[in-house]
Amino acid sequence: MGLITKRINNHHRIFLGILIAFSWAIFVASRMTMQDPSDDFTNYYANYQDLCNGNYGALFEYAKGLELGVPLLFLLLSFISKELSPNLLIFYITLISALLLLIWMEGNLFELMDNKLKGIAGAYVWVMASFFMASQSVRQYLAMIILLYAISSNDKLKKLLILFLASTFHLIAIPIYLIVEGIKKYKWKATISALIVILIFYFLYDIIYVTFGDNFPILNKLEYYHNNTDGFTEVDLNFLKIFSVPLLFLLYRILLDRHLIILNDPLAIIYLSFYLFYIAMFPFPLLSIRFTLIINSIILGLFCFSFLKNYVQHLIFLLIFLIIPWRIRSIVNIDPNNSMAYWSIYPQSSIYPVYYYIKMLNNY
Numbered sequence: 001m002g003l004i005t006k007r008i009n010n011h012h013r014i015f016l017g018i019l020i021a022f023s024w025a026i027f028v029a030s031r032m033t034m035q036d037p038s039d040d041f042t043n044y045y046a047n048y049q050d051l052c053n054g055n056y057g058a059l060f061e062y063a064k065g066l067e068l069g070v071p072l073l074f075l076l077l078s079f080i081s082k083e084l085s086p087n088l089l090i091f092y093i094t095l096i097s098a099l100l101l102l103i104w105m106e107g108n109l110f111e112l113m114d115n116k117l118k119g120i121a122g123a124y125v126w127v128m129a130s131f132f133m134a135s136q137s138v139r140q141y142l143a144m145i146i147l148l149y150a151i152s153s154n155d156k157l158k159k160l161l162i163l164f165l166a167s168t169f170h171l172i173a174i175p176i177y178l179i180v181e182g183i184k185k186y187k188w189k190a191t192i193s194a195l196i197v198i199l200i201f202y203f204l205y206d207i208i209y210v211t212f213g214d215n216f217p218i219l220n221k222l223e224y225y226h227n228n229t230d231g232f233t234e235v236d237l238n239f240l241k242i243f244s245v246p247l248l249f250l251l252y253r254i255l256l257d258r259h260l261i262i263l264n265d266p267l268a269i270i271y272l273s274f275y276l277f278y279i280a281m282f283p284f285p286l287l288s289i290r291f292t293l294i295i296n297s298i299i300l301g302l303f304c305f306s307f308l309k310n311y312v313q314h315l316i317f318l319l320i321f322l323i324i325p326w327r328i329r330s331i332v333n334i335d336p337n338n339s340m341a342y343w344s345i346y347p348q349s350s351i352y353p354v355y356y357y358i359k360m361l362n363n364y
Contacts, residue, residue, distance in 0.1 A: 013119055014106060017126070021098035024131045027331065029091035031135065032344040039340055044138050045086050048074040052082040062139060069169030070139045090135045093142075097134040100145045101125070101298065108152040109302070120315055121305045127319070127327050128245070128301030132340075137290060143169035144176070144294040151180055176294060183270050191273040198280045236282060239289050243278055243296045246271055246303035249318075253307045256314075262307065271295065271303045 034042055050058035051074050059071040077084060077092060084092070105125060110118045134141045143166045150162035166173035182190035201208070250271070253262050262268055274295045281288035289296065295303070304323070308315045331342065 010106075010118075013122065014102075017102040017106070017122065018099070020126050021095060021102055024098050024126075024129075025091050025095035027342065028094045028131045028135050029087045030343050031087075031090070031132070032341050033086040033090070036340060040136050041086065041090065041138070044070070044074075045089060047071060048078065048084070048089055051075050052078045063171055067139055067168060067170055069142065069165070073142075093138055094131050094134045097141055097145055098131060100142070101129070101148075104145065104148050104152070108149065117305075117309060117312070120312065120319070121302065121309075123319060124301030124305040124315075124323070125299060126301070127323055128304065129299075130242075130297040133293060133297040137293060139170040140172060140290060140293055141297070143167070143173045144298055147173045147177060147294065148299070150177060172291070176291075179273075180270060183273055184266055187264075187266070187269050191269065191276065194273070195276060195280055198277065202280075202283055236285055236288060239296060240278065242300070243275060243292070245323075246300060246307060247275065249304045249307040252314075253311075256308075256311060265306070267303060267306045 033039065034045070047058050047061055047070070050061075051071065056075075059065070059068060059075065061071060062068075073093075073096070077089070105122055109121065109125075113121060146162060146166040146169065150159045150166060153159045153162065163173060163177050166177075179190065179194055182194070186193075250262065250268060254260060263272075274292045278288045278292045278296070281291055301323075304318075305315060308318070
C-alpha cells in the first residue's frame, strides 16, 4: 500500500509540474516584445526568422559558430511553423526550459529526498524561478538548466558530455561548471580563489581589453557591460534584493540552530559564493545577473528549501505567507511604462478553461 501511495503521489506531482510548466510558459509569453532596444529577445526572433527564410548561415551567429544550440532549436521549430509570432516563440522556449527543469527535479533533485519533502522542494523551485529570463537570456538560460544535469551526475563521462551540450548553448557553462565543482571539492578555498581572479581581472581590465580585445569576442561583450551604466542601480540592485531572500532563510536557520554548522554545507557555500560573485561584478552592470543566473533565476528556491529543510513547518509557513504572496504581487503588478510588461497580449479575462492559451494561439 505504501508503494502504491508513493507512486500515485509521484504521478500527481509530475502532472502538477507539467501544468505549472505550461502556466509559466503562457504567462511569460504574455509579455510585450519588440518594443525596447534592450530586449535581447528581438535578436533571437531575428535569428529564428533568418532560419525560416533559408539563411542557414544564422546557425553560426553566436560565438563564431560555437554556440549552435539555440539556432538548431529554432531550426527545428521552423519545421513546425515558419510563422511563429514573437509571443508564441517565447511560449515554446519557456515551455522547453520549464519541462527540462521539471525532468531535472524529478530525475535528480528528488532522487534521494524524503517523499514528504519533494512537494515542498518543488514548490519553492517553481515559485521562485524567474522564467522571464528564459525569454531574455535564451541561450544562457537553457545552458544553465542543462548544466544542472552535469553538476548532478556522478558519472564523469556523462558529466563531460552534458557539459559539452550545455556549452553549445552558451560557453559560460564551462566556467560555471568549473567553479561549482571546485566549490564542491575545495569549498571556501575555491571561492576565495575565484574572487581573487575576478578582482585582478577588474583592476587589469583596461590593459587586457586593449591588448586582447580584437582576438577574443567575449571581451567585446564585457566592454558592452562595462559601458552599460544605464539602469545599473535599478536593475542590479533589484536583482540583489531577490538574490538576498535565501540569505534571510540562512540567517533564520542560524538563529534556530544557534550555531554556524550550516555554513559548512556545500549548498550554503555555493549560494554564498555566487552571492559574493554577484557583488564583486557590480562594476560590470548586468554581467553580475547573467554570471549568477543559474542561482538567481533558476534554483533560487532550492536554497531557501535546503537551508530550512529540517524545519518543515517553518518552510510551509514562509512559503504560504511570504514567498507566494511576494511572487503573486510581482506577477499581477502591471506597469504601463514597462516596455516588457506582462499580460500585454491578454487584454480581456474569461472564466473558460485554458482561455489564455487559446487567446494566444488565435491572436498570434
